[in-house]
Amino acid sequence: MAEYVQLQPEPGKTLSDQLFGLGIEFPCGGCTACGGCRIRLVSGAIPITEGMRDALSDEELAAGWRLACQAETDGPVSLDIEQWSARILTDESRVAVEPSEGFGAVIDLGTTTLVVELVDLATGSVLGVLPGLNPQGRYGSDVMSRIEFDLREPGVLTSLIRRTIGAMLAELVRGRKLREVLICGNTVMHHLFCGESVEPLSHVPFRPSASGARCFTGEELGWPGQTHSAAVTFLPCAGGFVGSDLLAGLIACGMHQSESPIALMDLGTNGEIAFGGREGILCTSTAAGPAFEGGRIRMGMRAGDGAIDRVEQDGSGLVCHVIGGDAPRGICGSGLVDAAAVSLTTGSLAATGRLSNGAKSLPLAGPVALTQSDIRELQLAKGAVAAGLELLRQEAAIHSSQVASLHLAGAFGNYVRVDSARRIGLLPRWDTPVHPIGNSAVRGTRTLLLSPSRRQSLLDGLLRITRHVELAASPEFQEAFVENMTFPSPPEPSRG
Amino acid sequence: MADLAQLREAIINGNAKAAAAVVNTAIAEGTQPMALIHDYMIPAMDEVGRRFECEEYFVPELLLSARAMKAALEPLRPLLASSGIQPAGKVLIGTVKGDLHDIGKNLVSSLLEGGGFEVIDLGSDVSPGKFIEAAQSTGADIIALSALLTVTMPSMKYTIEALKEAGLRERVKVIIGGAPVTQQYADQIGADGYSENATLAVALARRLMSGTRQATA
Numbered sequence: 001m002a003e004y005v006q007l008q009p010e011p012g013k014t015l016s017d018q019l020f021g022l023g024i025e026f027p028c029g030g031c032t033a034c035g036g037c038r039i040r041l042v043s044g045a046i047p048i049t050e051g052m053r054d055a056l057s058d059e060e061l062a063a064g065w066r067l068a069c070q071a072e073t074d075g076p077v078s079l080d081i082e083q084w085s086a087r088i089l090t091d092e093s094r095v096a097v098e099p100s101e102g103f104g105a106v107i108d109l110g111t112t113t114l115v116v117e118l119v120d121l122a123t124g125s126v127l128g129v130l131p132g133l134n135p136q137g138r139y140g141s142d143v144m145s146r147i148e149f150d151l152r153e154p155g156v157l158t159s160l161i162r163r164t165i166g167a168m169l170a171e172l173v174r175g176r177k178l179r180e181v182l183i184c185g186n187t188v189m190h191h192l193f194c195g196e197s198v199e200p201l202s203h204v205p206f207r208p209s210a211s212g213a214r215c216f217t218g219e220e221l222g223w224p225g226q227t228h229s230a231a232v233t234f235l236p237c238a239g240g241f242v243g244s245d246l247l248a249g250l251i252a253c254g255m256h257q258s259e260s261p262i263a264l265m266d267l268g269t270n271g272e273i274a275f276g277g278r279e280g281i282l283c284t285s286t287a288a289g290p291a292f293e294g295g296r297i298r299m300g301m302r303a304g305d306g307a308i309d310r311v312e313q314d315g316s317g318l319v320c321h322v323i324g325g326d327a328p329r330g331i332c333g334s335g336l337v338d339a340a341a342v343s344l345t346t347g348s349l350a351a352t353g354r355l356s357n358g359a360k361s362l363p364l365a366g367p368v369a370l371t372q373s374d375i376r377e378l379q380l381a382k383g384a385v386a387a388g389l390e391l392l393r394q395e396a397a398i399h400s401s402q403v404a405s406l407h408l409a410g411a412f413g414n415y416v417r418v419d420s421a422r423r424i425g426l427l428p429r430w431d432t433p434v435h436p437i438g439n440s441a442v443r444g445t446r447t448l449l450l451s452p453s454r455r456q457s458l459l460d461g462l463l464r465i466t467r468h469v470e471l472a473a474s475p476e477f478q479e480a481f482v483e484n485m486t487f488p489s490p491p492e493p494s495r496g
Numbered sequence: 497m498a499d500l501a502q503l504r505e506a507i508i509n510g511n512a513k514a515a516a517a518v519v520n521t522a523i524a525e526g527t528q529p530m531a532l533i534h535d536y537m538i539p540a541m542d543e544v545g546r547r548f549e550c551e552e553y554f555v556p557e558l559l560l561s562a563r564a565m566k567a568a569l570e571p572l573r574p575l576l577a578s579s580g581i582q583p584a585g586k587v588l589i590g591t592v593k594g595d596l597h598d599i600g601k602n603l604v605s606s607l608l609e610g611g612g613f614e615v616i617d618l619g620s621d622v623s624p625g626k627f628i629e630a631a632q633s634t635g636a637d638i639i640a641l642s643a644l645l646t647v648t649m650p651s652m653k654y655t656i657e658a659l660k661e662a663g664l665r666e667r668v669k670v671i672i673g674g675a676p677v678t679q680q681y682a683d684q685i686g687a688d689g690y691s692e693n694a695t696l697a698v699a700l701a702r703r704l705m706s707g708t709r710q711a712t713a
Contacts, residue, residue: 148646202647203594204621353554372551379554472596482599485556 006078015046015071024081025137026069036141036295037068044077057298059367090115090129091439095447097124102179104449105169105230108245108441109161109185109193110134111143111269112293113411115442116165118172121179124450128172135164136192141290142269143188143241147198157192159222165193166223178218178230180452184445186243186270186285187211190234201241205470211237213459235445236459239468241285246272247462248444253407253437255281256462260404261396263389263432264440267292267412271385274466275392281466282396286388291381292333292412297374299367301330308368309415311338313346320365328366334415339370340378341420344487351487353379379485382426387480388471389428395469400430409440425488498522500536503568507540508547510560512567519568529572530581533612541565541610545695555599558694562606569609583614585705588636588668590618590627592651597644600674603694604640611698613638624651624658631664638701641687643674652677653685669704673697 007018019039020026026037032051041064048061049070056065068081100121108115111134118128136157139149150157169178183193187208191198194214200207213236218227235244246266250256253264258277266272271288274281294300294307301307306329310321320335322328331339339362343349348356353375355362361369393400406427408414414436421427427434437443448455471477498521506515522532544561547553553561576583587608591601598620609615616634618626627639639659641652652672659665671689672682682690689704691697 144645144647151647202645204596352557354552358552376551376554478599478602482556482559485554 005081006076008076009074015073015077016069019068019071019081020138022081024068025133025141026139032067032070035067035298036290038065039068039071040064040080041066042078042080044073044075046071046073046077063367090117090131091442091446095124095443095450097450098453099123100452103127103173103176104180104182105172105178106442106445106449107165107181107183107185108439108445109165109183109189110245110441111146111186111189112137112141114164114168115439116168116172117442117446118169118176119446119449121450124446126446130168130172132164132168134189135160141295142287143186144202146188146192147202150192150198151202155195158195161189161193162221162223166218166221166227169218169227170224173226175226178227180449181218181227181230181232182445182449183232183234184244184248184441185234186245186272187237187241188243190214190237190243194234206240206472208237208240211239235448236463238283238463238466240470241270242272242283242468244445245441246274246283247459247466248442248448249407249409249437249440250274250281250462250466251444251447251458252409252440253435256458256465258404261398261402262404263392263406264409265385265389265406265413265427266409266440267385267416267426268410269293269295271381271388273385273388273392275389275396275398276465278465280396281462282392282469283466284388284392284469284471286384286471288381288384289377291336291377292416294330294332294336296377297331297336298371299330299369300336300374301332303332303334303411303415306330307332308335308339308364310417311335311342311364313342316346318342318364320368322365328364328368331364331368331370332415333412334417334420335364336370336374336378337382337416337424337426338420339364340375340487341417341423344423345490349375349487351489353485353487378424379487382424383481383483383485386425386428386484387477390480390484391471391474391477392469394476400428400432403430403432406430406432406434407440408434408436409438411439414438423488423491425484425486429488429491498525498527500527500532503532503536504540504543507537507561507564507568508543510557510564512560512564515564515568516571519571523571523575529575529579532572533569537565537568538611541607541698545607545698548693548695555603558603559599559606562603562610565610566606584612585637585701586614586616586634587638587640587701588616588618588627588630588634589640589642590622591620591642591644592648592655593621593623594651595643595645595648596620597674598642600644600694601640601642604642604673604691604697607694607698608640608701611702613698613701624655627655628658628662628664631659631668632662636668638669638671638704640697640701641670641672643672643677646676649674649676649681652681652687656685656687669707671697671700671704 035055106117216232218230237243264274271286274283305324308331363369503518669688
C-alpha cells in the first residue's frame with residue numbers, strides 16, 4: 001500500500017501548507033503536542049524544530065521522522081506519510097430488503113473515518129464502497145477540538161464535510177440517479193454536517209441544540225448534478241454526544257428486540273456504550289481518548305502496514321505480528337492491548353501499570369517499544385471504557401450473569417483479541433460471549449435505508465426506549481474510572 | 497510508642513487507616529503536631545510526588561496517598577487550630593464554569609492540603625461569580641483554576657477578568673492547570689502560575705506564597 005509522496009517547493013507555501021492541502025491530519029491542531037502528524041523523510045531535507053524535538057526522540061529524528069505541522073523545506077522532498085495506511089472497516093453483509101426502485105447511499109460519518117456505500121434499492125446489494133478519512137481531521141482529531149475550531153471559524157467544517165461527501169457520492173454514482181441518502185454519525189458530526197450550532201455542546205450540560213433527524217436535498221447541500229434531487233437525511237442523535245451511529249448499531253445487533261439484556265461497545269476515540277434490551281436501553285459515551293487507534297502512544301499508529309497488531313508469548317520471549325509482513329514501524333490499538341496483556345502475564349508489567357524493575361520501556365520488535373507513558377495512556381483509555389460499562393450496568397440494575405452477549409463495533413473492536421482485552425480489564429470478566437460485529441453503523445443504517453415503510457416507526461421506537469446517561473456528571477463515574485485504571489489480577493485458574 | 501517511620505510508609509503506600517492510627521497514637525503520647533507534619537507527613541508526600549514525577553506512581557496511587565494524608569491530617573486539625581498555627585496559605589480551588597472534570601482538581605486539592613495549605617474546594621462548574629464571592633468571604637491567598645476541555649479553558653480567562661473587575665486581582669494569586677492548559681496560555685491570560693501536574697502545583701503554591709510574604713514584609 002503506497003503512502004509515499006514527492007513534493008516540489010511551491011512559492012508562497014510552506015511544506016506544511018502543502019501537506020495540509022494533501023489532507024494530512026494535524027490531530028492536535030498543529031501545536032506539535034501530539035506528534036500525530038509524523039512523516040518520514042526519504043530524501044531531501046526538513047529542518048528539525050523545537051517542537052519536533054519535544055515530540056520525537058533523537059533516534060526518531062535521526063531515522064528521518066519529522067512533524068508535518070511544522071515542516072519547511074527549500075528543495076524537493078520525498079516522504080512516507082504514516083497516516084495514510086489506515087485500515088477502515090466497511091460492511092457489505094446482507095440485510096432484509098423492502099424493494100423499491102433506484103439507488104440509495106449509506107454514509108457512516110465518523111470523527112476519524114468516513115464510509116460511503118452505494119446501494120441498489122431493488123435488491124439491497126452494495127454496488128460500491130468508498131472509505132476515506134474525515135477531512136475535518138486536520139482541524140483536530142477529537143470532537144472537542146472540532147467544536148473549538150467551529151466556534152472560532154464557523155462554517156468551515158460544515159462546507160468541508162458537505163463538499164467531501166458530495167464528491168465521494170458523485171464518484172460512486174457515476175451517472176446513476178440517486179434517490180435517497182442516509183447519514184449516521186455522532187452528535188458533533190451531525191451538528192457540523194447540518195450546520196447546527198455546536199456551542200451548546202462546548203460546555204456543561206452538553207445538550208445538543210437540535211438532535212432530531214434533518215432532511216436536505218442534494219441541491220441544498222451543493223452536491224453535484226446527479227445527486228440534486230436525492231432526499232438526504234441525517235439520522236437523529238441518541239442523546240448527549242451519542243449519535244445515530246450508535247442507534248444504527250443497536251439495530252444491527254438487535255438490541256431493541258432482545259429479550260435478555262445485551263451490551264454494545266464502540267471503542268473509537270469516543271467510547272460509546274449501550275446496554276439493555278427491548279424493555280429499555282441506556283447509552284453513554286466516555287472520552288477514551290485516541291489510544292485504541294494508536295494516538296498519544298509514542299510509536300502508535302493506525303492499523304495499517306508496518307503496525308504490530310498482535311503480540312503473543314513464546315516461551316520467555318514475545319512474537320509480534322506485523323500488518324503487511326514487513327519490518328515493524330509502530331503499534332496499533334490491538335497490538336497495544338496484546339502487548340500489555342502478555343506483559344502482565346510474564347510479569348514485566350505490574351498490576352499498577354508500572355513496568356517491572358523500573359524499566360523505562362518494553363521492547364517489542366525491531367525499533368518498536370512501549371514506554372511507561374504509553375502504558376499510562378492505555379490505563380486511562382481502558383479505565384474510562386470499563387467504568388462506563390460498569391456504571392450503565394449498575395444504572396440498569398442488571399446482574400452481569402443476566403447479560404446474554406457483548407457486541408464490539410468498529411475497527412478496533414473487530415481486531416482486538418477478546419482474551420487480551422479481558423486480561424487488561426478493558427472488557428469485563430463476565431461469562432458472556434463477545435461478538436465482534438464490524439461496522440454496525442453502516443449495517444444498521446443500510447437496514448433503515450432498505451425498509452422505507454418501517455423506518456420511521458423503527459427510529460421512533462428506538463428513541464422511545466433509549467435513554468442517554470451523562471457520566472461525566474456523576475461522582476461515581478470518577479471513582480470507578482480511577483478504580484479501573486489499574487490492571488486486574490490474573491484470573492483464577494479454572495477448576496476441574 | 498508510635499512508630500513514626502510507619503506513618504511515612506503508610507502515606508507512601510496509601511494506607512489511610514494505618515496513617516490515621518499512627519497519628520492518633522502519637523497525639524496520645526503528646527507528640528507535637530507540627531513535628532509529625534514536617535518530619536514525616538510532608539516528606540512522605542514529597543516522596544509520593546517524586547514517584548509520580550518519575551512515572552513510578554500513577555493517578556490511582558497518587559489518590560490513595562492523598563487520601564492517607566487527609567486521614568492523617570484529620571485528627572491533627574483541632575490541635576493545629578487551638579495552638580494558633582497558621583497554614584502555609586489559603587487556597588480556593590475549583591473546576592471552571594462549563595467543566596465537570598474533577599479528578600485532577602481533587603488531586604491538587606489533596607496534595608495542597610498535604611503540603612500544609614488550607615484548601616477550600618468549590619467543586620466543579622464554578623462560575624467566576626462564585627470564585628469572587630468565596631475569595632471575598634475567605635480572604636484566600638491563591639485561587640487555583642482547573643479545566644480539562646479546550647472549550648472550557650476560556651472560563652479561566654473570564655474568571656481572571658472578573659477578579660480584576662471586582663478589584664481582587666491584586667490581592668490573590670491565580671494558578672491554573674489541566675490537560676489542555678499550557679504555560680503559554682497562563683501567560684496569555686495573565687495567570688500567576690501554571691503547573692503541569694498535581695505534585696508540581698504544591699511547589700508552585702509554596703513559591704507564590706514565599707513571594708507574597710516577601711512582598712508584604
